[in-house]
Amino acid sequence: MSGKVVIVTGASQGLGEGIARGYRERGWRVVGVSRSIAPADEPDWLTVAGDVGDPATAEAVAARTLDRFGRIDTLVNNAGVFIGEAFTDYSDEQYRQILATNLDGFFHMTRHALPAMVRNGGGHVVQIVTTLAEHANAEFPSVLASLTKGGLAAATRSLAIEYAARGIRANAISPGIMETPMHPAETRATLGGYHPLGRMGTVADVVQAILYLEDAKFVTGEILHVDGGQVAGH
Template sequence: RIDTLVNNAGIFVAKPFTDYTQADYAAVTGVNLAGFFRITQLAVERMLAQGGGHIVNLTTSLVDNADARVPSVLASLTKGGLQSATKSLAIEYAARGIRVNAVSPGTIKTPMHPQATHEALAGLHPVGRMGEPGDIADAVIYLENAPFVTGEILHVDGGMSAGH
């Protein structure tokens, strides 16, 4: 069985738009979009056969609130696509027992961010700190245990989506 699929794979490359290379584009779209697409197709096929399931996509709050301090058009392009796909799939499969939601994080303390950058990254969030991996896990667990929620984009971003 596949009861839940969490699409957590992602690449984030922050640089000015004109500095992106074709290799950057291929890497980011390959992981953030192509990786999501095929695994989700396979999971939906299995979920339909078993009578339901749940998909959670990981996006980024930069999709909804761009930040001049973080040039990241490839993240917005690809994770924005995931956000739109989340809503589209939620509607397409709601009547067949498959829920589709997304968690939209701010900057989370992961090995992607060296310790030396943590203070600056904390300053991007109105709450004044970076998120913890457990904050995202808690959001995924909430969505897993919320059978009346589908098509939701849950911002877990220390207030970034509310504005600066």
């Protein structure tokens, strides 16, 4: 056991589940957060059910983490909503849902985790963003993803500078289209063709990148693209 503690949001499936598993395999104690996550309270695995867009969830997560494990070393803001829709077809409810999860979730979770990191003398905050915020694609309408995830990329750089002197790093992973339950198996060959490397990314690709950033103590303010070359061009 490393003794270190990470909070992973959106940890019930897909990327979040894989990220949580990756840290556990390294001997970290992990707190998984999701609206639908199954109850668990094990020596290295605690779950908290709740909506990250609700300030009360972030407060409860921080309190339960500190009560159970006594520290917070890393926060992975993975929970996110992507709704691909023509801009004028978005509903008010979709707009609120996307902003609540993608932006409010980041704000509330990070605000409650940072004081514990400052007390520890260091920490790490990681966001999951998207290359679509940098390279729009007419086949994937994504204005609200760009609004929110692009904002998170900018916030990551700002957070990195604001907290660098206190030993806290902030980085982001920018995935391409990933093999998760969001994409049925029959669509994956087509979706893979949108990447210069000719395939979709896997959960393991993202986990490997996050663990690299965890080890890379001289890296902060970085947006690490795990997108099969999409950021470079087509």
